[in-house]
Amino acid sequence: MSVKLTPDWLHQLETPFLLIDEARYQRNIDRLYQRVAHLGSVVRPHLKTLRSVEAASYLLKNAEHPATVSTLAEAEGFAAAGYRNLLYAVGIAPHKLPRVARLMQQGVDVHILLDTPEQAQAVTEFARQHDVIFSVFIEIDCDGHRGGIPPESEVLLQIAQQLEGKGAVVRGLLAHAGESYNCRSEEAIRVAARNECDAIRLAARRVREAGIACPILSVGATPTAHYAEELEGISEVRAGVFTTFDLVMHNVGVCQKQDIALSVVSTVIGHNSEKNWVFVDAGWMAMSRDRGTAAGPVDYGYGLVCDMQGNPLDVCLSTTNQEHGIIALPADGSLSVQDFPVGSRVRILPNHACATAAMHQQYQVLQAENDQPLSWSRIIGW
Amino acid sequence: MSVKLTPDWLHQLETPFLLIDEARYQRNIDRLYQRVAHLGSVVRPHLKTLRSVEAASYLLKNAEHPATVSTLAEAEGFAAAGYRNLLYAVGIAPHKLPRVARLMQQGVDVHILLDTPEQAQAVTEFARQHDVIFSVFIEIDCDGHRGGIPPESEVLLQIAQQLEGKGAVVRGLLAHAGESYNCRSEEAIRVAARNECDAIRLAARRVREAGIACPILSVGATPTAHYAEELEGISEVRAGVFTTFDLVMHNVGVCQKQDIALSVVSTVIGHNSEKNWVFVDAGWMAMSRDRGTAAGPVDYGYGLVCDMQGNPLDVCLSTTNQEHGIIALPADGSLSVQDFPVGSRVRILPNHACATAAMHQQYQVLQAENDQPLSWSRIIGW
Numbered sequence: 001m002s003v004k005l006t007p008d009w010l011h012q013l014e015t016p017f018l019l020i021d022e023a024r025y026q027r028n029i030d031r032l033y034q035r036v037a038h039l040g041s042v043v044r045p046h047l048k049t050l051r052s053v054e055a056a057s058y059l060l061k062n063a064e065h066p067a068t069v070s071t072l073a074e075a076e077g078f079a080a081a082g083y084r085n086l087l088y089a090v091g092i093a094p095h096k097l098p099r100v101a102r103l104m105q106q107g108v109d110v111h112i113l114l115d116t117p118e119q120a121q122a123v124t125e126f127a128r129q130h131d132v133i134f135s136v137f138i139e140i141d142c143d144g145h146r147g148g149i150p151p152e153s154e155v156l157l158q159i160a161q162q163l164e165g166k167g168a169v170v171r172g173l174l175a176h177a178g179e180s181y182n183c184r185s186e187e188a189i190r191v192a193a194r195n196e197c198d199a200i201r202l203a204a205r206r207v208r209e210a211g212i213a214c215p216i217l218s219v220g221a222t223p224t225a226h227y228a229e230e231l232e233g234i235s236e237v238r239a240g241v242f243t244t245f246d247l248v249m250h251n252v253g254v255c256q257k258q259d260i261a262l263s264v265v266s267t268v269i270g271h272n273s274e275k276n277w278v279f280v281d282a283g284w285m286a287m288s289r290d291r292g293t294a295a296g297p298v299d300y301g302y303g304l305v306c307d308m309q310g311n312p313l314d315v316c317l318s319t320t321n322q323e324h325g326i327i328a329l330p331a332d333g334s335l336s337v338q339d340f341p342v343g344s345r346v347r348i349l350p351n352h353a354c355a356t357a358a359m360h361q362q363y364q365v366l367q368a369e370n371d372q373p374l375s376w377s378r379i380i381g382w
Numbered sequence: 383m384s385v386k387l388t389p390d391w392l393h394q395l396e397t398p399f400l401l402i403d404e405a406r407y408q409r410n411i412d413r414l415y416q417r418v419a420h421l422g423s424v425v426r427p428h429l430k431t432l433r434s435v436e437a438a439s440y441l442l443k444n445a446e447h448p449a450t451v452s453t454l455a456e457a458e459g460f461a462a463a464g465y466r467n468l469l470y471a472v473g474i475a476p477h478k479l480p481r482v483a484r485l486m487q488q489g490v491d492v493h494i495l496l497d498t499p500e501q502a503q504a505v506t507e508f509a510r511q512h513d514v515i516f517s518v519f520i521e522i523d524c525d526g527h528r529g530g531i532p533p534e535s536e537v538l539l540q541i542a543q544q545l546e547g548k549g550a551v552v553r554g555l556l557a558h559a560g561e562s563y564n565c566r567s568e569e570a571i572r573v574a575a576r577n578e579c580d581a582i583r584l585a586a587r588r589v590r591e592a593g594i595a596c597p598i599l600s601v602g603a604t605p606t607a608h609y610a611e612e613l614e615g616i617s618e619v620r621a622g623v624f625t626t627f628d629l630v631m632h633n634v635g636v637c638q639k640q641d642i643a644l645s646v647v648s649t650v651i652g653h654n655s656e657k658n659w660v661f662v663d664a665g666w667m668a669m670s671r672d673r674g675t676a677a678g679p680v681d682y683g684y685g686l687v688c689d690m691q692g693n694p695l696d697v698c699l700s701t702t703n704q705e706h707g708i709i710a711l712p713a714d715g716s717l718s719v720q721d722f723p724v725g726s727r728v729r730i731l732p733n734h735a736c737a738t739a740a741m742h743q744q745y746q747v748l749q750a751e752n753d754q755p756l757s758w759s760r761i762i763g764w
Contacts, residue, residue, distance in 0.1 A: 014454075014764055015475070048704055070667075070705040072396075090705045091651035093397070093663055094725045116652050118724040146706060147652050147661055178703070269473035270498050270529050279529055281475055285452075286764075289671035289737050321560070322430055322736055323452040323472045324528060342500040343476040354704055355671050359740070361762060380743060382396055382668075 006308050007371035009364075011345060015267040016286035018360040019347065020055070020376070021310065023368035024261035025243055029058055032225060032242050041231040044068050044087065044218060046240030049354045052363065053081040054376035059243065068238050072099045077379035079108045087111040087137065087218070089174065089238070091147055094122035101132050111171055115139040115149050120162040127167020135171040136163055137218065138207075142199035143192065145178030151203035157210050164212045172216025172235065173207070175200040180223035183252055184297065193224035201233055226254050246353040247304060251296035257304070257312055263347040264303070264356065265364075266325065271337040278327040278340040282348055284320040288355035303348040310347055317348055388690050389753035391746075393727060397649040398668035400742040401729065402437070402758065403692065405750035406643035407625055411440055414607060414624050423613040426450050426469065426600060428622030431736045434745065435463040436758035441625065450620050454481045459761035461490045469493040469519065469600070471556065471620070473529055476504035483514050493553055497521040497531050502544040509549025517553040518545055519600065520589075524581035525574065527560030533585035539592050546594045554598025554617065555589070557582040562605040565634055566679065575606035583615055608636050628735040629686060633678035639686070639694055645729040646685070646738065647746075648707065653719040660709040660722040664730055666702040670737035685730040692729055699730055 010019070036043050044066035045059040051074055060067055066085045069075045075086045076099070084107065088100070092112040103110045112134055114120060123134050138159055141148030149156045164170050180192040196219045207214045219231075220238035231237065244262040245255040266282035284302065293300045301316035305327055315335060318328040325348075329335045340346070350356035357363070357378065365374040392401070418425050426448035427441040433456055442449055448467045451457050457468045458481070466489065470482070474494040485492045494516055496502060505516050520541055523530030531538045546552050562574035578601045589596045601613075602620035613619065626644035627637040648664035666684065675682045683698035687709055697717060700710040707730075711717045722728070732738035739745070739760065747756040 012477075014478075014481075016764060090663065091661055093649040093651045095394075095649065096396075099396075114652070116724060119652065122725065144657075146703065146708065147654065267475040267477065269475045270496070270501065272529065275526075279473055281472065281764075284672075284737065285740060289673070289734075290666075291671070291673070321528065326528065342498060343504065352671075355666065358667060382398060382663075 007373070009373040010265065010308060010366070013265070013364060015345065016264050016282040018357065018363045019263050019265050020244070020363050020365045021261045022365050024259060026058060026368065028243050028245060028259060028261060032239060036225065036231070036237050039228065039231040041234050042066065042236050044236040044238050045243070046070070046089070046238050047074060047078065049240045049244060050357050050363065050376070051379040052376045053077065053379070055243070055363070056081070056083070066236055068240070071382050072096060073381045074379050075103055075108070075110055079103055079106060085109050087113070089113050091115060091139070092119055092123065094119070094126070097123065097126045100134070101126070101130055104132060109135060111135045111137050113137045113139055113174060114159070115147050117155065117159055117162060120159045124163060124167040132167070134168045136168045137172045137174045137216070138170060140173050140175040140200050140203045142175045142196045143177055143179040146176070148175065151199045151206070156203055157206060160207045160210065160212050160214070170207065170212050170214045172214055172218055173200050173203050174218045176238070177219070177221045177224045180221050181248065181252060183223060186227060186253060189223045189227040189252070190229060193228035196221070196224050197228065197231065197234055222249060223252050223254050241353050244353040247300045247349055247351050248292040248296065251293055251298060257349065260349045262353045262356065263306065263310065263349050265345055265347055268340045268342050268344050268346070270342060271340070273337050276329040276331070276337060278329065278337055280317070280325040280327060280346065281323065282317065282325045283323040285322050286359060287317065287320060287325070287348065287350060288352065288359050290350070290352040290355035292351040300351060303350050306347040306349060308345055308347060312349070389755070391755040392647065392690060392748070395647070395746060397647055397727065398664040399647050400739065400745045401645050401647050402626070402745050402747045403643045404747050406641060408440060408750065410625050410627060410641055410643060414621060418607065418613070418619050421610065421613040423616050424448065424618050426618040426620050427625070428452070428471070428620050429456060429460065431622045431626060432739050432745065432758070433459070433761040434758045435459065435761070437625070437745070438463070438465070448618055450622070453764050454478060455763045456761050457485055457490070457492055461485055461488060467491050469495070471495050473497060473521070474501055474505065476501070476508070479505065479508045482516070483508070483512060486514060491517060493517045493519050495519045495521055495556060496541070497529050499537065499541055499544060502541045506545065506549040514549070516550045518550045519554045519556045519598070520552060522555050522557045522582050522585045524557045524578045525559055525561040528558070530557065533581045533588070538585055539588060542589045542592065542594050542596070552589065552594050552596045554596055554600055555582050555585050556600045558620070559601070559603045559606045562603050563630065563634060565605060568609060568635060571605045571609040571634070572611060575610035578603070578606050579610065579613065579616055586615070604631060605634050605636050623735050626735040629682045629731055629733045630674040630678065633675055633680060639731065642731045644735045644738065645688065645692065645731050647727055647729055650722045650724050650726050650728070652724060653722070655719050658711040658713070658719060660711065660719055662699070662707040662709060662728065663705065664699065664707045665705040667704050668741060669699065669702060669707070669730065669732060670734065670741050672732070672734040672737035674733040682733060685732050688729040688731060690727055690729060694731070
């Protein structure tokens, strides 16, 4: 492992730590933003992957730029940083409405999501009692993947009418092609993207024919965002993991390995020469327990090992314990434990960037323009 | 779901949150401590599961009580709380020696672990340069599971002689029967426990015959600790997850479901009546990505769902996204989505307590003696 071409701090900071490659991060953002703009829509980035105000500054051009969050802790954190257009894209639980209302009182345009009459009732009741008007998105099911209402369902109109003008505005509809993560060809992703848009357009037509404007049509998942061929009538595209990508996205075919902007830096702590094993200090506490590539075309174990310049070494983090990782070297003798001296370092690309980032409170940033250390913070909790 | 028999705060705190059942926690500790004492040894608890000073106070009787940690962040955290006998049970990386030395200067008896001549050399070099004497454990391999030196190996004596009196004291030997987590019968665990003890006794005999005292023989893993039939000559037994247990340990046969002291409290946020799915706000961010029961005799998905009194409902958290969990109800109609109203709560037992606890910064404690809320903090980072 050469230590050249990389700044000293990369070799000195306590390991394991999470590293963001700023040049790749920026390139990934530019790629999707330009693509979606070209199709006449805008990106409402999902901030759940890194949950970081500093990281979000690359994504949100101004305070009104639309953003998506997965927890109220994120909504509060990004609101405190000045962002005012936040879609909380997890079905609302009634007891969370007071926190949403508090953010609205601070001038933040928080949108909530729901897909049941029970939730709609809780929203209108709370709105009446507390004299607030909620901005609501109704979730549309486009692929049976998770939640949402089928676009042709009667319940959709029932919920929309239950809400509109009764303490709530149906601000929009939301669809998420979760099944696109399981696609194995570009054509399959294109079909998923078409389904996602078609489902939400059908739902919107029905709701609008019922006299409810529901102005915002929000679709997206990282794979469909990169393969949609048209976005006619689609107001915005949500995507999250596209900023860093990961090995799951590489397996889906959405990115190259050299696009992956997130890795974990780890130190070699021992060897088993007989078994040709290298031990590192990145266990599942640093990588997460995510085995998202296990069912994919290539199984990368707990991650793909790279040298400190970020070049893949064609060897995986095979096994992890809490604070131990084992790199089982290939039987062909192309690499030996002597290639990984005790104390040397490697970078490990993750299966699933969202899960790996969740194990860290800070991210170190390899800046594109200078060698100085820089650290971003994660918003923690719920 | 009845809300009776449980304190109000359990139904009011923001979800998801991690809950510790104090009575079960204490009972699990008493069980193992009494067992090991009866066999003439002591428990050196591994604090990595909860990484909490408050939780450790149930395990460490006084400042000198032996403890095990998996990171230097834990060593520093527990040292700050006054504990002075800490085994850092992950192979030492050379760059971590200054932090160890700083703790030693504060009067903390920190023991480091290694299993290669390279590490031993780094230790003696640092010791000579900085005039410190390290307390070292050498790791013995008893089952080919991870690291360690085979007890009959020449390298063992080489490392011991490399260290002893040269800036280090070989304080002891350590073995960990990691393979015991894969045992499927009590007899298999007994065999693993015997192997663990036999391997370390053989290694100790050889090191002692070479004139090096290595006074402490440390064995352990939660399964072997509960099934060892004798601990002749064994100074101490390490175990970690025994305090809370989990579904993996239940699958191994070490505990009953009603012994599991850790659960995640989650709110129902929606339904899919056609599919008989219940959505909750515990995704893998709250449960972890651990699928440790996938290969076991019973696969509990991402966790076993219980009512708020902690009674198992014979239904699992089938699927998780980052902040969504899906409970797929059984096809036999024994439970319907109406049994889980939007806004109601469930408790979910984890596959792997260490991994689930790692997703939380605080733990809420259901106290045995009173209804008051109590919170424990986790030590974070590396």
